[in-house]
Amino acid sequence: xxxxxxxxxxxxxxxxxxxxxxxxxxxxxxxxxxxxxxxxxxxxxxxxxxxxxxxxxxxxxxxxxxxxxxxxxxxxxxxxxxxxxxxxxxxxxxxxxxxxxxxxxxxxxxxxxxxxxxxxxxxxxxxxxxxxxxxxxxxxxxxxxxxxxxxxxxxxxxxxxxxxxxxxxxxxxxxxxxxxxxxxxxxxxxxxxxxxxxxxxxxxxxxxxxxxxxxxxxxxxxxxxxxxxxxxxxxxxxxxxxxxxxxxxxxxxxxxxxxxxxxx
Numbered sequence: 046x047x048x049x050x051x052x053x054x055x056x057x058x059x060x061x062x063x064x065x066x067x068x069x070x071x072x073x074x075x076x077x078x079x080x081x082x083x084x085x086x087x088x089x090x091x092x093x094x095x096x097x098x099x100x101x102x103x104x105x106x107x108x109x110x111x112x113x114x115x116x117x118x119x120x121x122x123x124x125x126x127x128x129x130x131x132x133x134x135x136x137x138x139x140x141x142x143x144x145x146x147x148x149x150x151x152x153x154x155x156x157x158x159x160x161x162x163x164x165x166x167x168x169x170x171x172x173x174x175x176x177x178x179x180x181x182x183x184x185x186x187x188x189x190x191x192x193x194x195x196x197x198x199x200x201x202x203x204x205x206x207x208x209x210x211x212x213x214x215x216x217x218x219x220x221x222x223x224x225x226x227x228x229x230x231x232x233x234x235x236x237x238x239x240x241x242x243x244x245x246x247x248x249x250x251x252x253x254x255x256x257x258x259x260x261x262x263x264x265x266x267x268x269x270x271x272x273x274x275x276x277x278x279x280x281x282x283x284x285x286x287x288x289x290x291x292x293x294x295x296x297x298x299x300x301x302x303x304x305x306x307x308x309x
Contacts, residue, residue, distance in 0.1 A: 081110060082306070082309035083111075083112075083148055083149070083150060084101075084109055084111045084151070084305065084309075085113075085114075085139065085142065085151050085153050085154065086100065086111065086154045086156075086294075087113075087116075087153070087154060087155040088116065088119075089157025089159050089182075090158035091214060091232040091233055091235045092156075093116075093119050093120025093231065093233070094113040094115040094120070095115075095120060095231055096156075096228075096231070096292065096294055097113040097294055099294060099295070100302050101113050103298060103299065103302040107306070109309075112148070114139065114142045116139075117236075118130040119235070119236075123234070126236060129238070132165065132240075133165075134238075134239075135162045135239060139162055140166055140170055143170050143173055150173070150175040151176075152175060152177075152178065152305065152308060153166060153174050153176070153178070153253075154177075155177075155178070155179055155180065156181065156182055156292075156293070157182055157291065158240070159180075160179045160184050160185075161191055161239075163177060163179070163250070164184060164185060164244065164246060165246075167250040168246070171249045171253065175253075175309070177256055178256075178259065178304075179258045179272065180259045180293055181261050181266075181291055182258075182269070184258075184272050185244050187244075187245060187246040187247070188244070188245070189244065189246075190243045191240040192240055193243065195268055197268070199266065199267045199268055215228045219264040219289075219292075220290055220291075220292050220296065221290070224295050228292065228295060255283075255308060256282045257304070258273055258276055258283075258284050259301070260287075261286065261287055261289055261290060261293060262286055262287070262288045263289055264290050266291075273286070287300050287301065287304075
């Protein structure tokens with residue numbers, strides 16, 4: 046009887062040990078999946094860091110670090126608008142945000158015009174990037190400006206007249222009805238130099254370990270569709286579509302947050 050008890054006791058100890066190890070492994074796996082990430086969110090033309098607030102709040106609530114700088118000359122930094130502000134200025138805004146705050150393993154996200162910016166940022170701080178995400182964004186080839194990209198895929202396409210702000214621009218963006226007036230009230234003049242300066246692109250963005258493109262289904266523009274189509278069959282890229290207008294972070298923050306977390 047004693048031997049039987051000892052056998053059962055040893056067996057129970059072994060089962061408990063295996064269960065403990067399995068529990069530790071399971072806990073470790075969950076911990077890895079939930080590891081906080083660092084997001085740098087770059088807004089599009091005429092917008093500011095304000096447009097990312099809904100997404101930033103959701104990411105922060107999940108334990109992530111989020112930085113959403115407003116680019117020089119726009120919104121709360123509109124008092125800094127001068128003729129000298131160009132694409133290089135905005136690239137430097139984000140590069141300095143990364144360098145001075147010692148950010149590493151970054152998920153770098155650019156919306157619309159912000160795609161021009163993050164492509165240039167990757168040229169300077171590639172080693173700090175873990176993931177790059179283009180949200181219905183421009184992706185230039187070497188020597189292209191934003192206007193060059195537009196003309197390449199949509200000859201004759203006419204943007205709204207300057208200053209690319211107000212109700213007309215918000216309508217073009219197809220912002221949902223509830224938020225359209227609010228968004229229109231936040232839009233400011235886009236510095237002209239940012240859309241005509243041509244960017245030197247060596248292809249650094251292609252060397253970022255994880256790459257994603259997020260398109261929209263409502264009012265999809267040919268220059269964004271071209272990028273989505275180009276990478277949809279490339280195993281190095283994840284391509285998603287969200288059923289909304291151009292300002293995804295305003296219309297569908299939950300869906301966008303989910304995709305950004307998976308891209309981290």
